[in-house]
Every structure is written in structure tokens, then in C-alpha cells.
Amino acid sequence: MNYGKQEGLEIECICYEDIQIGVNQDGLWINANMQKVHNIDFVINRTRESILGKQFEQMGIRVFNSSEVTYIANHKGRTHQFVSGLGLPALKTMFFYPKFMSISNIPFVYPFVLKSPDGHGGEEVFKVEGEDELKKLLETYPKEEWLLQEMCKHVGEDVRVFVIGNQIIGAIRRYSNVDFRANYCLGGQIESYTLNEEQKGLVNHILMDLQCDYVGIDFIVDEEGKFIFNELEDAVGSRSLYNLNKIDTAKLYILYIAKEMKKLA
CATH class of the missing domain: 3.30.1490 (Dna Ligase; domain 1)
Incomplete structure (x- = not known):
């Protein structure tokens, strides 16, 4: 919200539990804290509910990320169908x-x-x-x-690639010596990671078909060091990227949103 003020954007935080959406004879409606919402220019959707994003979009409001990204990313089956349809390598x-x-x-x-x-x-x-x-x-x-x-023959290691405005802004390697899951929140270790051109190509292949405002794309690393697609996170957290590289994703995201909204002005 502070970064928004610096860019001339007034941003209010509203909990998903305080929002009601629906339809009536006049069309779509949205309430926040039991009051009808007015004069919304854009929404930063940090929930995992695509129907919420779709409601705003149907009312002509720009949503970051789009309801399509939220719909695909928050069901691993749909994610794998989409990415495998692009021809990217994945585990059976x-x-x-x-x-x-x-x-x-x-x-x-x-x-x-x-x-x-x-x-x-x-x-x-x-x-x-x-x-x-x-x-x-x-x-x-x-x-x-x-x-x-x-099971991948090489377990306990993956790479998360962070994307803002369909552009790669950084990557981290996550690994664990005690669990087949490498998640940072489960005690996995982290380090900075530099993508090679082949790995960047895999990421950009996804971004060519799915416009992503702010996501994390996870790849398992196999025994030969090759990337195998794993997951797409649209409400992604970034404390690991900030702790390692001091990349302020909140600021970068707001700068991107401000730029996008100026295009629509």
C-alpha cells in the first residue's frame, strides 16, 4: 500500500472472507464488508479463487493475476494438463x-x-x-x-523461478537432505540460482501461452540436472528471494501494476 501511494495508486486491503459476490436482475454485484463496492480500477487477487477474479473481470475491472492464471495454477491436474499440452517435460x-x-x-x-x-x-x-x-x-x-x-530418481531438490509482468526476475534453488520435499517453509535450504538459456527457454515457453502478472514456476531437477516441470504458484510468496538477493517483489509488482494501469488510462 505504501509503494502504491508513491505511484499514485490508492490500494486497500480487503480480506476474502469479507467479500460477497453474486448476481441479480441487474447483473453482477460485489459487496465488501456488507457495502456495495464502487470505483474500483484494479484488483490484486492474492486469494486462490478464480471465480472471484472472474467476477471482477466480468465487471470490466483489471485483475492481477487473471482469473485464467488462478484457475490453472490452483489445481495441479489442470496445471499439468496445460503445461504438458505445451510439450514441456513432466513426471508421469x-x-x-x-x-x-x-x-x-x-x-x-x-x-x-x-x-x-x-x-x-x-x-x-x-x-x-x-x-x-x-x-x-x-x-x-x-x-x-x-x-x-x-518419484524422480533425484529427490529433495527443485528450482523456483519468479516472474513479474511475464519477465523472469530471479530464481532460487531449494533442497533438503531430510525430506523428499524441498519447500522452504518445511525447513528446506535455499540458495541463489542462475538460469541457463535452456532453462529460461522452458519458462518463456509457458509465458508465451499464459500472461502471468506475478507467479512462481517450480521445476524439479533430475539426476542429470535437467528441469522437469512441477508446479505453478500464482499467490506465490517471495521471502526466500528477498532474504537471498534483496529483490523487493512488492515494489517491483507495484511498479508493474502502475505501468499497466497507465496503459489503460
């Missing part, structure tokens, strides 16, 4: 629905990874060693859908 993945699929017909050997399609920060991601463990996890977490994914 199965979309699994416990209600009508049998665990005896899974085309993987144990161990493999079980992921919730809407989990974040390494939550609801499990290494499954056998059928009994899989049964127990599915009973403990009665979700309607999961992703099953083969």
Missing part, C-alpha cells in the same frame, strides 16, 4: 478419483508421490511406500481427487 502423473478408481489398477510401482490437487507449501504431499499406506492415507484424507506421480 495420474489423476486419481478414489470413489470409482481401484488402487489395484495404478500404473506405478511403489514408492510414488500422492498429492492433493489443491495443496500448497508441500501440504498434503506424501511419499507412499505401499498399498496399505495408500489405503490409510485415502481414508485419513477423504478427498474426491488426487494426483499420483512417479
Whole structure:
């Protein structure tokens, strides 16, 4: 909000829980704290709800990130469908629905990874060693859908690439010696990472087909050092990038938003 003032932007923080959206005979409506909202020029959507972004967009309001990015990024199945459709390398993945699929017909050997399609920060991601463990996890977490994914031979390492305004602004390597997940919030270690031209090409291939205002793109690093696409984070946190490189993503994001809004003026 302070950076916004410096750029002539008045930004107010509103919690998602305080917003109501819907339709009536006059069309779409949005309330905040039980009051109808007026005179909104743009929205910075830090929720993971694409329907909220779509509501603003349908009312002619610019949303950062777009509802399309939010829709794709916040379901790992949709993300993999989109990225694999672009021809990027990915681990073998199965979309699994416990209600009508049998665990005896899974085309993987144990161990493999079980992921919730809407989990974040390494939550609801499990290494499954056998059928009994899989049964127990599915009973403990009665979700309607999961992703099953083969294990990378080289585990515990990935690279997150940060993007603002469809431009790469930095990257970090995350690694763990105690867990197959390398997430910083789970105790993983971090270090600065410099992308080579081939790796930049993979990132830019995604950005050619998906306009991203501010995202993180995660790649697993295989045993040969090659990038394998893993996830797309649209409500991405950046404390690791700031701690390592002092890159102020909040300031860069506001500068980008100000520039974009001037184009629409």
C-alpha cells in the first residue's frame, strides 16, 4: 500500500472472507464488508479463487493475476494438463478419483508421490511406500481427487523461478537432505540460482501461452540436472528471494501494476 501511494495508486486491503459476490436482475454485484463496492480500477487477487477474479473481470475491472492464471495454477491436474499440452517435460502423473478408481489398477510401482490437487507449501504431499499406506492415507484424507506421480530418481531438490509482468526476475534453488520435499517453509535450504538459456527457454515457453502478472514456476531437477516441470504458484510468496538477493517483489509488482494501469488510462 505504501509503494502504491508513491505511484499514485490508492490500494486497500480487503480480506476474502469479507467479500460477497453474486448476481441479480441487474447483473453482477460485489459487496465488501456488507457495502456495495464502487470505483474500483484494479484488483490484486492474492486469494486462490478464480471465480472471484472472474467476477471482477466480468465487471470490466483489471485483475492481477487473471482469473485464467488462478484457475490453472490452483489445481495441479489442470496445471499439468496445460503445461504438458505445451510439450514441456513432466513426471508421469495420474489423476486419481478414489470413489470409482481401484488402487489395484495404478500404473506405478511403489514408492510414488500422492498429492492433493489443491495443496500448497508441500501440504498434503506424501511419499507412499505401499498399498496399505495408500489405503490409510485415502481414508485419513477423504478427498474426491488426487494426483499420483512417479518419484524422480533425484529427490529433495527443485528450482523456483519468479516472474513479474511475464519477465523472469530471479530464481532460487531449494533442497533438503531430510525430506523428499524441498519447500522452504518445511525447513528446506535455499540458495541463489542462475538460469541457463535452456532453462529460461522452458519458462518463456509457458509465458508465451499464459500472461502471468506475478507467479512462481517450480521445476524439479533430475539426476542429470535437467528441469522437469512441477508446479505453478500464482499467490506465490517471495521471502526466500528477498532474504537471498534483496529483490523487493512488492515494489517491483507495484511498479508493474502502475505501468499497466497507465496503459489503460
